[in-house]
Amino acid sequence: MEYTSTSIRASHTMDLLGYSREMIKIRQKYCAYFSETVDTPYGKSTEFYAGSKAEGLTAPFENDIDSVRVPSHIICTTEPRKHQHLLILLLDQYATAPGYTRLVHHNLRPELYEQNKEVMVNILGKHYLSSTAVKEAWKKANAGYEDIGIDGSVTHHAYTGNHQGPSLTSNFRLINMNLDIVNAFTCDCPELLEPWINRSRKHNWPPPNVVKEISLMEGHVVAIGNKSSGNEFLEWRICFTKAEIKLIQSLNDCQTKLLILLKMIAKQELKPLCREMTSYVMKNVVLWLSEMYPSNVFVNENLISLLKMALQFVKICLINNALPSFMIEERNLFADRVRREEKLAVCVKIDELQIEGPDIILRCKRVAEGMDKINTCPDDFYRYSSKRHMLEISHLEGIVYDIEAEKNHQQYAIRPESVLRLLKLTDNNPMAFFSILS
Template sequence: MAEGGFGCTDTETGSVSRPNSLYSRHSQNYVESVSVEICTIMTRLGYGEEMRRWRVARYRECDRLRNAYLSNTFITAGSKAEGLTCVYESDRDHLFLLKNVICLEAGINLYSIPHDLQVYRMDTHVYPGHCRLLLERLTSRSNEIIDNALCDNGNGGVLLSSSLFLDEFSSSSFAYIDLLQLKTVQHKCVGPSLPLTIRGCLHEDNVLALRCLCPSVLHRWAARPRHWPSPVIVKKVVTLGAILTPVGFKGSEFKHMEWRINFNSGEAELVSNLNDTQAKVYVLLKMIIKDIIKPTNKEITSYILKNIVLWQAERNPQTRFSAYSLLHWLHDGLRELRTAIAKKYMPYYMIPERNLMEACGINNKLHRKWVADITDMLEEGPGVILRLEKIRKAIVGSPEPMLWYSKKRMELEMLWLEEQKRIAEYIYKNEMLNSSDFMLNSLRFRRGEVLMEVRQRMIQEGCSVNDRDDIAVAMLM
């Protein structure tokens, strides 16, 4: 993505003024009008800027309330923290940070760290974006998960093993912090996460992580020349710091001893500061992966797509991203994805030396197929949108029922999140849920009213679904 790679734009409308491959078979006016229409549809589907920022605020507030009573820090991560998905639309990603442990990069003075923290020194002489952890200082307070993951490095030192740490986490009850969540089923660990299914429909990925101080990495990121984000947001991302998750580089012989450097809170802040068009490009790219590419073993992840969009935002003036240019940037993102697959190379936005496509598991057959599939999509032009199930249904559906349903769906999600916030307030106050709580009962009563309205309309239109819980899950997918 060369800076300013697609030419000039009209700063009033954000429309593209120089033709590229997208406009070789379609007029510029046609592409721009389709772009605006898709933006409108995506807003109605719950991907608009207002709804996105509302979600972010509610999840952050729930985290704040929970952290007031938890012994370790709880962080909502992933698409929920970014405000880009509805309740059941994707997994809920949670991070648990051990409060009494800190990891330091070389050069940080040990004596500047509070004495009640157990300290590990980061050895970064491994694959970029990863490290090993050498014990530097113990404390009187022990942690069973940490203690059982310590190993002799053969040179008189003690290393913290990421694989043993993960094993200890998966066998502990640490992940089951929310006693209000019933019927929980634990699954086999995937990467650094412990997947859970709650009540058969709510999927969670829980990761136990360690706090990390690596200012030199963040300062190198902050010092890059850029169009985006603003200096204020850059400074905030730096202050949010980093964490280490228990997963090594896939191609490393010693991956069981390695940890990966992550910037989850900083990246969530960056994504929440994408403008409306940039966020919708990210969502559309994720839909294309899910509905068209369909990787079976996470060879291509939404994380790769996020990095594509972040690089787009950094390297191009914000005036070029508008509702008129949505399809242009979608095609630009697809071209970058095709290049990443073809070359097996995608630099990590925060640490460019780390290649996100390294050891991704794409075999030659998939390599050829996906490059060909994306080439076909690029040739298809705006028509590729019709291959995305959610967008296609919204286009085919009548405008009035679609708008009515959209309003009910968003209201239902708001009620759900407000209910979660109220429950978190009870936990913060260390109280049992009060069955007579006015606010909680009001939220649940209105939720029932909305579902009754939807069920009645479904019956009128010939649908036979009667269970309100089934309707709620289907609407919030």
């Protein structure tokens, strides 16, 4: 493949900016501590990180935080006999698009019906759970969140009302970061994973041990229906969040950097033209490429060529109006979502990017600025890299300390506001932090 020299320089720069395999593995390790049991108005729930934070791809204050909250006493399944001790919601996928389902109450007691009838729809004697009504009820039940200030003061905030798909969004005032909380139900649905588990894989990725581990994981359903359906308000989306986290954690160094660069290009160049050019779409693109091509292709010497290949894959999917979900192949991520003028604009932009050759890396502003600093003042940049790594690890250790302190009813570690703001600066504007150090 072409552009070997630029690819190696870009990869090295990404290491210094906090995207090294070592740093990503450290984030993944610490993120495992962040799963916790929380009290909610509807009972005990488990909450865990999802998205780029759980995958280790972003630093603490780089991008928003995605969190999934799952009630412990509710299960969605097709086999109710296995879960008699829980509140059971039966999956009803009749006449729904792939990856979607309706939920029918199976063992609802009369008193629970009276308490929850505002979120249910009775159809031919069956009590269906409305995803639209449940999401509104969740929003009211979780009326806000507590923001702990540097001085220890607690301020109560309401949710902003911004809906990103099935999520509710809140904002932390100190660091001006959004927290997107997705309320979900556990879904015991091994039959839905069978096609993925048994799929023919020419190049043995993901490896058999990862496939086996994923086969034992639960799925989730989230409160968003198929926009093309007449029954959108009754439908729920099936997802395999934990499986996708495991898959991203199983990528090698080059594949991981490819995903990071592709997300940067999508955010900067493609999403302004079409809102469907999301990080989730780019994640599926990289997962498909990782399965389609042999592992010896995914080396850092090929990083720029692989980036161009991934963009071409996006263009082909747009032209065919079809990007299959990696986990549920029958679900088309582009179905009825991309307008003709958007498709044309994105394809034209991808053609422009392809013509740029190795200079395509300049579209990734953070990496391009880092490459320039390595050329002009390498010693200072290496010093910056060492400082930012230490600062991030110290912050992650502090979060773990806080979690353990809360469990043991001890005092939180109060970190100076200046440290938090400096860490956010390193994550969102590395060159500004670099200038301070210089």
